[in-house]
Amino acid sequence: MHDRRIPSSRANIDHLAVTPSGVFVIDAKKYRGRPRLKVEGGLLRPRVEKLLVGSRNCTSLVDGVVRQVAIVRDQLDDSVPVHGVLCFIEADWPLIGGSFVTRGVEALWPKKLYPKLGSDGPLDADTIATLYRTLGGALKPA
Numbered sequence: 313m314h315d316r317r318i319p320s321s322r323a324n325i326d327h328l329a330v331t332p333s334g335v336f337v338i339d340a341k342k343y344r345g346r347p348r349l350k351v352e353g354g355l356l357r358p359r360v361e362k363l364l365v366g367s368r369n370c371t372s373l374v375d376g377v378v379r380q381v382a383i384v385r386d387q388l389d390d391s392v393p394v395h396g397v398l399c400f401i402e403a404d405w406p407l408i409g410g411s412f413v414t415r416g417v418e419a420l421w422p423k424k425l426y427p428k429l430g431s432d433g434p435l436d437a438d439t440i441a442t443l444y445r446t447l448g449g450a451l452k453p454a
Contacts (some may be wrong), residue, residue, distance in 0.1 A: 313444070316451035318383055324454040325345030325380050330444045333433030337380045338425070341373065346404040347413045347419050361414045365403065377417045387450045392443065393401055393433070400424055 313328040327338035345366025353359045363370045381396040388394065397418040402423060405411075411420035435443070 313448060313451070315454045316352075316447075317454040318380070318451070323376070323380075325384070325451065328447055328451070329382065329429050330435075330440050330447065331429050331431075331433065332435045332440065333428070333431050334395055334435065335388065335403075335443060335447070336395045336397055336425075336429060337375065337377060337384050338397045338399050339377050339380065340399045340401060342401045343370070343403055345403060346406070347398075347400050347410075349414050363398075363414060363419065365400070374415055374417050378391070378415060381416070381441075384447065384451075387447060388443065392435070397425060402424075 313330075314326070315324045315327060318324060324342045327336075329336040329338060343365045345368065347363065347365045347370075350362040350364050351359065352362065361371075362376060363374050377396040377398055381394055385394045398417055398419045400419065400421055404422050411418065411424050413419070
């Protein structure tokens with residue numbers, strides 16, 4: 313499902329993918345620069361993770377996906393896996409490695425996301441169809 317309206321908000325969810333491995337809440341961003349995770353603090357100060365794309369602080373994007381995941385999770389049974397994804401298109405990803413997870417949100421690029429969407433999981437075809445109808449009814453097109 314694409315471009316779903318968040319109830320009582322002007323915001324939207326870019327993409328919802330219902331797959332055998334769970335529901336993926338995908339926020340697609342067309343940003344230039346290298347996405348990376350900057351970790352500050354630690355022993356004496358609280359640990360703080362920041363999402364940087366190039367030199368831009370994009371941590372608020374993670375906050376948005378965390379909120380979107382919570383909205384989707386509220387529509388579903390607790391047993392359904394819900395995954396948050398920030399998918400950066402046209403970003404400057406390294407040849408090896410590059411993707412990372414912060415606060416439960418995976419940051420990656422389309423070719424890295426495709427295998428995750430196609431992987432096996434605990435949900436069968438009937439459950440997938442039911443979840444699709446549930447989410448489609450709760451989150452209308454924007």
